[in-house]
Amino acid sequence: MTRHPDSAGLTFRQDYFGDPAGWAALVCLLNDIFGIDIGPLQQLGGPDPTSMPFGWFDAEGELAANISAFALPFVLNGRIVHAAGLQSGAVRPPWRSRGLYRDVTVKALDWCDQQGFEAVILYTDKPSLYEPYGFRAIPLHRYEGAAPASSASAAPPRALLPTNADDLALLQSLLKARSPVSTSLAVTVNAAMFLINTQLDPDVRISFLADRQAVIAWKIDEAGRFSLLDVVAAEIPSLAAILAGLEITPAFVEVLFRPDRLGWEGVPKSLESGTRLMLRGLGDATPDFPAMLSPMAEF
Ligand SMILES: CC(C)(COP(=O)(O)OP(=O)(O)OC[C@H]1O[C@@H](n2cnc3c(N)ncnc32)[C@H](O)[C@@H]1OP(=O)(O)O)[C@@H](O)C(=O)NCCC(=O)NCCS
Structure with a gap:
């Protein structure tokens, strides 16, 4: 009834x-x-x-x-x-x-x-x-482990500001053509949520790697612990290429999705x-x- x-x-x-x-x-x-x-x-x-x-x-x-x-x-x-x-x-x-x-x-x-x-x-x-x-x-799991050996990068990263019209246009075109970040569990598009989430957490950095045509959403804490939140690209770069592109060498890495497309294996931890x-x-x-x-x- x-x-x-x-x-x-x-x-x-x-x-x-x-x-x-x-x-x-x-x-x-x-x-x-x-x-x-x-x-x-x-x-x-x-x-x-x-x-x-x-x-x-x-x-x-x-x-x-x-x-x-x-x-x-x-x-x-x-x-x-x-x-x-x-x-x-x-x-x-x-x-x-x-x-x-x-x-x-x-x-x-x-x-x-x-x-x-x-x-x-x-x-x-x-x-x-x-x-x-x-x-x-x-049940949800993140992954953590040691950083891979870094590879060389062709171009320095560029910080994107989604509130800037040109940066927004670039982000939107990459979001439209993105490939799922994992084969286990990942959204296929969901551009609006990605964009508003860049504004809701001030610690999230949005960097564009021009040579990879990839946007990386990431954080790093005071202890140098790197968190990878998302990768927006048609072709997902390896974690080594991402770290090289960001020009950082953290000792420790956390990935907040299954890293099956990153050429890196971490240890799953219950969220x-x-x-x-x-x-x-x-x-x-x-x-x-x-x-x-x-x-x-x-x-
Ligand atoms: C949770 C919330 C949406 C409930 O609103 P409400 O108008 O009191 O809900 P209803 O009167 O329609 O009750 C619907 C059912 O949910 C149950 N319910 C209400 N609050 C609940 C709670 N906190 N936990 C579990 N069940 C709850 C009711 O017992 C009722 O069960 P029934 O269908 O078997 O009678 C409201 O308290 C709220 O806005 N809270 C803050 C925001 C929030 O938590 N949003 C949802 C989380 S995603």
Whole structure:
């Protein structure tokens, strides 16, 4: 039996991103609930064009409850899964416990089923919220180990600023033509999330290696520990070529996806994080090898 939400005083709207006031209401909701500002996305090519938001608005045009679906094809164990992602799920405190989240979740999942998506994925710190809908948590692993011997590089790296128009155009063309960073688990496109994630973590560096036509998303801490977050390229360079291109020689390396295309083998380590990746569909499929989605794909 369908349980109806208590939505007195609210109006339901779907697919409202074309309305600037609707988009602004979502930016405000995510700022208020998560402290995350997705406003800059408008200057970075806009939200993912496949986005399908489901929201309950109050009389003042404020968003009381929301969840958004979007196409998120990803590679799992060597094949492309035509999946949707769910993101931006939140209800303002005064509107909680009325069934509004259940309502938008059911609407979003029905829409995903109607569109023919074979799977749905999401990130959450509340897995039990989604288990009743058939989602299950996927174990995630990063890799670590000693750096490979560095090779020679032809050109110095160039830091890219996604807010600069020329750099954005270069990034967008590389994102469009990118090859999955791993054959175990990786997104195939997902340009909007990569671009907004460059703005959400100030420690992430975005470097362009011209001779490899590759963009590297990386971090280095005070102890000289190098973290490789993502590689955007049609042809994935080896880790040795990446380090040479970045002109760094760290002693220790961490890779935040399965490094099967990097010509380097690290040791998989279970990811200690409160956030879980959950999958609905595909039977009981999980990555055949320890893996994780790049943090630049996180949504
Ligand atoms: C989590 C949240 C979306 C729930 O909103 P809500 O409007 O109170 O949810 P509903 O009233 O629609 O309840 C839906 C179901 O989720 C359950 N639920 C609510 N909060 C939950 C929580 N924190 N953990 C697990 N289950 C929860 C309810 O018991 C209810 O179960 P039922 O369908 O069996 O009755 C809201 O508290 C919120 O916005 N929190 C902060 C942001 C957040 O955590 N977003 C989701 C994470 S990705």
